[in-house]
Amino acid sequence: MHHDLQITRLRTFVTVVDRGGFRRAAEALHITQPAVSQQIRQLGTILKGPVFLSTGRELKLSPQGTELLGYARRIVALNDEAVSRFIPTTGSTRISVGVVEQLADALPEILRLFARQLPRAQVTVQTGLSESLEGQVTSGQFDCALLLQNQLRLPPSLSCPLGLMRMDWFGRPAYGEGAELPLTLFSEPCTLRGPIMEAFSDAGVSWRVGYEGDQFVGVRSAAQAGLGVACLIANGDELWGLPKTVRSALPSPPGPVPVTLAMSGPGAASGIGPIAEKTFQNALRDYPFVE
Known part of the structure; x- marks a missing residue:
């Protein structure tokens, strides 16, 4: 027979223990005290024994209640971690960013500027070669990416030139x-x-x-x-610390190479473009752009 402990029951159980009573747990969870009591009884039915030996002024867990508490804390924490991964907290923003490896030394400044513009944002970053990052932006794996390459397959509506790099x-x-x-x-x-x-x-x-x-x-x-x-x-x-090549017979290097902000469809729709453009431009202000 299949038994389901249910996250709601386990959260109520953990709250009763942490708050030190049924009434305080009910207030914290914004439910009635009888609802708290019912959920604890349901857990007791699954355990085939009481969760608490005493529910008076000082709560006392039963042996099976003590064992269940460890599982409950882990299950509730894992549930909340999974939820926060896929459902951002109200008022927060999740941004996924790709940065070409040659410009990755600007990452500390990029992240600092994103944090200033979007203080509640959860930012994830991945570095790689431009050609690979462009494909990942196109497929929607990133909201935006900082690219360094000559040719882009993205339409003009999803790309913003930032300058030419020597x-x-x-x-x-x-x-x-x-x-x-x-x-x-x-x-x-x-x-x-x-x-x-x-x-x-x-x-x-x-x-x-x-x-x-x-x-x-x-x-x-x-x-x-x-x-x-x-x-x-x-x-x-x-x-x-790379040594520059000093051979006089060398040709001029190719370039300059375009630096581009690339955006996915959802990224552009979210309005992240102007913030990302300003962030990348400021983070790269000391890099060797063509004047």
Whole structure:
């Protein structure tokens, strides 16, 4: 036979214990005292014994009541955690944000500014490559995202240009005169990969792939380790201590690359766009945008 303890009964039980009496529990729960008594009796029926040995001035739990109390607290807490995850508290806002990894060092300022604009907001953040984040915005997994890429599939109504970011060459790989220059590249899909290779080919510089990966930390580490030349945002030396490439024969880096606020349909409908635009612009004010 199936028995259901019910969250309401367990919450009433926990409140009786915490408040120290049936009357106080009824006041806290905004129900009548007979309703509290009935729910406690129903629990006793399931336990096949009393929940309390005494309900006078000092409550005294029965052995089975003491054991049930531990379960009740955990069940009520888990219920409330699940509810808060899917049903925000009245007056609060949930915002899911994607941030391209190359701009992730601005996250503390981004979160601080969101908290200032929306003090009751619950903000969740995920970082990744722009191409991946764009797909997640399109599918509604994020309300908005900060992207750094040349080409967007999003319609103009769901994207807001924030400016153009200057790029530069980083890394000082060791290679002999006349040898192919090793490059550190992001794996496909990457809208900057093609322009990087074209820049070297058009300049007549022979190149090869020295490192290839789909994570920013790997590409950055490869440039630091001297595995190849990487094209990254122009303040990479200040942010990550990357050595700028000093070869005179190098072509100009591709770019500048658009920085864009992308929004999902629900995100745009919620009105988060102007707040996110202001937040991202202020958080990136010291980054190397084209004047």
